[in-house]
Amino acid sequence: MSTSWRQRWQEGRIGFHLDQPHPALVHYWPTLEVESGTKVLVPLCGKSLDMRWLAEAGHPVLGIELAPEAIEQFLAQRSIGVSRYAQAGFEISRQGSVELWCGDFFHLHIQQAAEVGAFYDRASLIALPPATRERYAFHLAQLVPPGAKGLLVSITHQDDEAGPPYSVPGDEIAQLFTPNFRVTLLEKGSPDERGRTESVWSLKRRGPPL
Template identity: 40%
Template sequence: MDAEFWHSRWAENRIGFHLDDANPLLLKYWSALGATREDSVLVPMCGKSIDLDWLAQKHSHVIGVELSQIAVRAFFAEHLYTPMVIEQGNGQAVYEFDEIKIHCGDFFTVQVEPTDVVYDRAALIAMPKTLRKQYADRLLSLTKPGGRILLITLDYPQEQLNGPPFSVDEAEVNALFEGCKITLLERDDKDESHPRRQQGISRFAEEAWLIETPTLAL
């Protein structure tokens, strides 16, 4: 999977992953991170998520990273925000309005300062298995020592459904974030009425994780 895949999804408006309201797991578990208003928040592969606006009501510095310029422009247009835009060349730009700054570019290469807390709803599960270790390492490099990550994942038999979104089970979460304190906040096993189960998937669960990075040694 390459950048063109995601550019095509946005260009064709095939964005079933986009939610029209703030994610319920974000609302339920954000307080578990113990983040203050001054803590900076990173949202990788943010799309045009409503979650950005919800986070900006609670934090002074919300930093999104998104590959698609269509998604970034749509976020600001749909909220009637007029951002300041700084072009950075090679198709990259920074869009900024009040508490929200979105870097439009490749998550693996954009220049972003490490943040205090991270919210990942749809980034890790958008990565094919071959890229997940590289992604997790990059995410941890952008999280300050002692930082916290609210991570949302899916767990289902991968052979029964093509991703994205991909299945990332507990064992893989533990391997990707080895050395961190990892807490399962919730596992929601969907019943047969869930759309994915109606596609013939034998089981389908959404999980919320709290990842706490090590603090610097004194």
């Protein structure tokens, strides 16, 4: 995946990028009642403006992204100072309350995500081929503590094999996440002009209270 993902960014084939925060984030995040100051993990974050929205809502953000091009484009959106450092296989850029870690999400260790208390996935799961999605769901569960809440946006479309974005139906969402999360469907949209239907889910990490 890494080579093809980098190539998409280098060639500007990023039709998944939105020029404003995702409406589902704006509408549903407040309903999760995530405490202000809770750090939010955003896997495969790209240059998403959703991270700006989360930061402005009072959340430190930890974004993980494989393509350095995406990170540099995100940082260039604002004329704010950037601090840079390295840690255990990641090149890290911090701008305001947003930390962007350039590297492989699957190499992120639980100690590195120790401060994370919530998560947001708009384009992570649907960017992964079927064989990798189970690994992703398990790794996410390892990184977030019991009680952590998150928002997941998924897509279904007619060609199950085509992607990214890949079509991930509701029964697969349930199969992937219910072993470790309480999963609730918040909204199922209408198909767009390309026949893609978005669904919005809330997830809460199972486990004994901290």
